[in-house]
Amino acid sequence: MRRILAILIGPLLGCAVLVAQTTPAIQATGNSTINVTPDQAQLSIGVVTQGATAQEAGTLNATLSNTVQNALKSVLGLSGTIQTVGYSVYPRYSSGNTQTIIGYTASNTVQVTTTNLSIIGTLIDTANQAGANSVSGVTFGLQNPDPVLQQALAAASKQALAHAAAIANGLGLTTGAVISAQEGSSYTPVITGNAPTTTSTTPIQTGTVGVSATVTVTVGVGAAR
Numbered sequence: 001m002r003r004i005l006a007i008l009i010g011p012l013l014g015c016a017v018l019v020a021q022t023t024p025a026i027q028a029t030g031n032s033t034i035n036v037t038p039d040q041a042q043l044s045i046g047v048v049t050q051g052a053t054a055q056e057a058g059t060l061n062a063t064l065s066n067t068v069q070n071a072l073k074s075v076l077g078l079s080g081t082i083q084t085v086g087y088s089v090y091p092r093y094s095s096g097n098t099q100t101i102i103g104y105t106a107s108n109t110v111q112v113t114t115t116n117l118s119i120i121g122t123l124i125d126t127a128n129q130a131g132a133n134s135v136s137g138v139t140f141g142l143q144n145p146d147p148v149l150q151q152a153l154a155a156a157s158k159q160a161l162a163h164a165a166a167i168a169n170g171l172g173l174t175t176g177a178v179i180s181a182q183e184g185s186s187y188t189p190v191i192t193g194n195a196p197t198t199t200s201t202t203p204i205q206t207g208t209v210g211v212s213a214t215v216t217v218t219v220g221v222g223a224a225r
Helices: 054-076 117-130 146-170
Strands: 017-019 025-036 040-051 080-093 101-114 134-141 173-190 208-223
Touching: 025 146, 025 173, 040 054, 040 080, 040 117, 054 080, 054 101, 054 117, 101 117, 117 134, 146 173, 146 208
Parallel strands: none
Antiparallel strands: 017 025, 025 208, 040 101, 040 134, 080 101, 173 208
């Protein structure tokens, strides 16, 4: 009967498995995270209004939303875009056992995207001053994360090969050609930056964006020379 020998390494060192197959091989995992300065920001800005009728609530909302969006456009200029991501009109009910409609609420939410990170605080203040009553979801990212992801994948690949070589050496073996490789990646904001020194606008910390990659390789092994 063919024997299978499995070797597990702790989480910090990844996982490696030596299997008895047609071509003996070791499987190992490498990880890499690269933190970079973001070059894009997004935030959600909403206007919520109420009225006795759906039409009244909607009309009030349209007027106020136009005011807010025009104010935002004056700050954005050519450095960003505004996109509607949510609109609704719904009834409000009285409390108690017998519920009746007592009015309507209209909500209009836009997503503001900008490549000028220095104006985020100004955008928030401008929206509030123009009548917005919902500002949330400030996130920072990269317009094109691919170059950074490729760097992370390259570093993770080297680490995976180093793990495989170390395990093979410990077993008295040598590594050969790579049989297969699998990748995984993630893209998450890491808030670590300092707030602006000015106190005239809402302080926003841009921090850094973390781009992570995981590479799992299967490498052939042979007897030590």
